[in-house]
Amino acid sequence: MGLKQSLAVETRGLTKRYSTGVLAVADLNLQVRTGEVYGFLGPNGAGKTTTLRMLSGLLRPTSGTATVAGGVPGSPGSLARMGAMVETPAFYPYLSGRDNLRVVARYAGVPRSRVEPVLQQVDLTDRARHKFRTYSTGMKQRLGVAAALLKEPELLILDEPTSGLDPQGTVEMRELIKQLRHGGRTVLLSSHLLNEVELTCDRVGVIAKGKLVAEGTVDELRARSGGRALLVRATPVDQAQRVLESLLLPGQVQVRDGVFSLAVDPSQAASINRRLVADGVDVSELQVSEQSLEDVFLQLTEQAPTPTLPHKGEGG
Amino acid sequence: MIASLRAESLKTRKRWANWILFGILLLTLLLIGYVLVYFVLSNPPRNFQSRVPARILKREVFPENLIPNVLAFTSSIGAAIMIILGGLSTASEYGWLTVQTILIQKPSRSAVLLGKLAMLAIITLLIAVVTLAATALTSYLLVTIDGSSSTWPSATVLLKGFGALWLEFAVWTAFGMFLGVAFRSTAAAIGGGLTYLFVGEALLGQVFRNTDVVKEVLRFLPGINAGAVHASFRLTFRSPDTATQLVDATRGTITLLAYLVAFTVLALLIFRRRDVGGS
Structure with missing residues (x-):
């Protein structure tokens, strides 16, 4: 068989x-x-x-x-x-x-x-x-x-x-x-x-x-979890965050240790850079980051909801 | 089941603990139950007091009393060794987690446990054969050294005695095996089994024997029923001791067989249904 x-x-x-x-x-x-x-x-x-x-x-x-x-x-x-x-x-x-x-x-x-x-x-x-x-x-x-x-x-x-x-x-x-x-x-x-x-x-x-x-x-x-990301190091951080959040959707911007991780197509790098500079933000670093499986894993497992299933006798 | 039996035979043969247990049983029986008894009764101390003279008592170790003497001695140390043997055979598999290694091979759970049971049946049979043969040889040597004459029990008595010995070994081994499956812990299985043997049933039997309710309970316990089977093989110098027996030999044999089946079925039910691993 x-x-x-x-x-x-x-x-x-x-x-x-x-x-x-x-x-x-x-x-x-x-x-x-x-x-x-x-x-x-x-x-x-x-x-x-x-x-x-x-x-x-x-x-x-x-x-x-x-x-x-x-x-x-x-x-x-x-x-x-x-x-x-x-x-x-x-x-x-x-x-x-x-x-x-x-x-x-x-x-x-x-x-x-x-x-x-x-x-x-x-x-x-x-x-x-x-x-x-x-x-x-x-x-x-x-x-x-x-x-x-x-x-x-x-x-x-x-x-x-x-x-x-x-x-x-x-x-x-x-x-x-x-x-x-x-x-x-x-x-x-x-x-x-x-x-x-x-x-x-x-x-x-x-x-x-x-x-x-x-x-x-x-x-x-x-690919499912965003694939590649754009990493931006910019100061002042507060001002940069305001600009980026006005430019992108809330879920697309994450900041960690002063570095912004933007879930956008890397082709937008130049326009984002221009907008930040125009709003008085100093951009010291801008690079495309390949998302590692580790990032994907953390993203997936942290988002996982706590399972809820009915106990025996509760039906469903 | 054959596959499981073949695997069990290799494991059993190579496990030193099994050989040590058998060695303890045999040495204790021969040295204490035969050699020591013979030399003490051959040269009784001055303060030795007994209704039966020492020269008669000494005949306990001669061939004519082979069966009752072996059965009397193995009812305590023999039962204990068999509980340990049975407990080790199943509980160790949980301790080493080898139960999961076994269960992801081909045989079904029932086949795995039945193979183990078949192996234990073979071991107890071999132990009964060797024990009886070794005690017979020792008995023969002692009567020869003594220069006395003695007769061997009839073939029927020998066969019945051997059957009783094997049955008792099998029941206590099945008890240990069942405790091993139920507790999944070597210490708990052996500790529980020995506690029952030496404290539980013994305490009930000795302290509360004259209480009617307890007496009814005692009629159903394995130790009491094994004792009834032993009593049917009496020493040549003792008169029949029916008054102190709560049950007769036939009922004792049937009860022991019932225990053998019950321990086996219960162990199988638990082993088949219970999850292996996890919290």
């Missing part, structure tokens, strides 16, 4: 409210296309891990549905076609890395002969005979990826794979992720690190306070 309509993951109104009352994920509609590397981006506590746990069948959604690798999350059919590393890589501390993979292989019904290739793939062969409890954070993460690869899955779910890694380890993991997409594999990668998704992902979904606030390619997200 092929993956439904070339979507590796599809959620409809996926919602999780914990028994404590915390609404972790609210009405999430997510679509991950087959063969892409999808970055699931959000600040800590945004609901990324809860979503991935639901997609892996570890948590039951309060409402909504999901299809993962062509099946219901947590069903043997779905699990057989996906590999996942959710949150911390968890293994038996008294077993070696190799034995841990053998255990996982037995659970997954995968031949033992798969263990050595995945150890090689994550560059752990030399340390495979050592106990898991002696592993560094980076080695644990790599073993987690190796376990996820044992089934040669069509869909790979990685939750914060560079979490806790040093810069060298982060670079290595990033390279590994790039290799993993080969062969048409779909990778769903969660992260709170912007440059990580910018460097590795085809498309990005931004989640904040449990809701998906934006989805698209990195360029699309930049």
Whole structure:
């Protein structure tokens, strides 16, 4: 059975409210296309891990549905076609890395002969005979990826794979992720690190306070939130602000540390400069700024409304 | 379930804690329950007082009393070891978070837990076999050293005794396993299980045994029912002790089987339905 309509993951109104009352994920509609590397981006506590746990069948959604690798999350059919590393890589501390993979292989019904290739793939062969409890954070993460690869899955779910890694380890993991997409594999990668998704992902979904606030390619997200901006350093600041606010819409002018960020087409730079000078403002700096994904991310996540969904029994 | 059983066998075999527990059980049983008893009763202290002479009491460790002696000793230390074994097998998975690693592989949740249960059944069977074999050998060596003669229990008694031993091991292991799933904490599972074994049921049984209401409750508790099964295998020098037993051996066996099923079903229900991770 092929993956439904070339979507590796599809959620409809996926919602999780914990028994404590915390609404972790609210009405999430997510679509991950087959063969892409999808970055699931959000600040800590945004609901990324809860979503991935639901997609892996570890948590039951309060409402909504999901299809993962062509099946219901947590069903043997779905699990057989996906590999996942959710949150911390968890293994038996008294077993070696190799034995841990053998255990996982037995659970997954995968031949033992798969263990050595995945150890090689994550560059752990030399340390495979050592106990898991002696592993560094980076080695644990790599073993987690190796376990996820044992089934040669069509869909790979990685939750914060560079979490806790040093810069060298982060670079290595990033390279590994790039290799993993080969062969048409779909990778769903969660992260709170912007440059990580910018460097590795085809498309990005931004989640904040449990809701998906934006989805698209990195360029699309930049464009959606204003794309480029005009930066102006001018004095006196009060006078400059008055002029700019009379010239532009209120939402287009932002000032921070004496620098104005204007959400306008850069072609207007000359006319804005002329108007400021004509009104007695000294313009000392004027430049076009490419909005980074970080700006977009902050803009999207800060604007995200606190989700409100009715409690059970309230209807709707 | 087979996949889960195969994975469990590798984990179980390589876990030192399991071997240590088994070693403690065997050493305690052989050294204290056999060797020490034999040497103390062979050379009783001057102030030794008993209605039964020491030379008769000593026969407790001889082959003719193999089954009642093993069952009597394992009802305390054996039950405790089995609770720990069962508790470790499930609660550790939560402590190490390996439960989530397992559950994102292929088998269903039921298959995962049934594989674990099957492995525990095999372990308890092996422990029962080795325990009985080791005590039989020790018993044979002691009677040979003593120069006395003794007879082995009949095949029927041996088989029944082995069944009783395995059943009791299985019930207490299932109890520990259930507590591990329910509490998701090794300390809570083992602490709770041992507290029940040594304080809860023992306290009720010893202090409030003559209270009618408590006596009714006691008839349904696993320890009391295990005791009834033990009592059906009496020492050769003791007369039948039916007066102090609250239930007979048949009811005891049925109750223990009911507990085995109940612990298994409850653990399965909780394991299947409960979320893994999250707040």
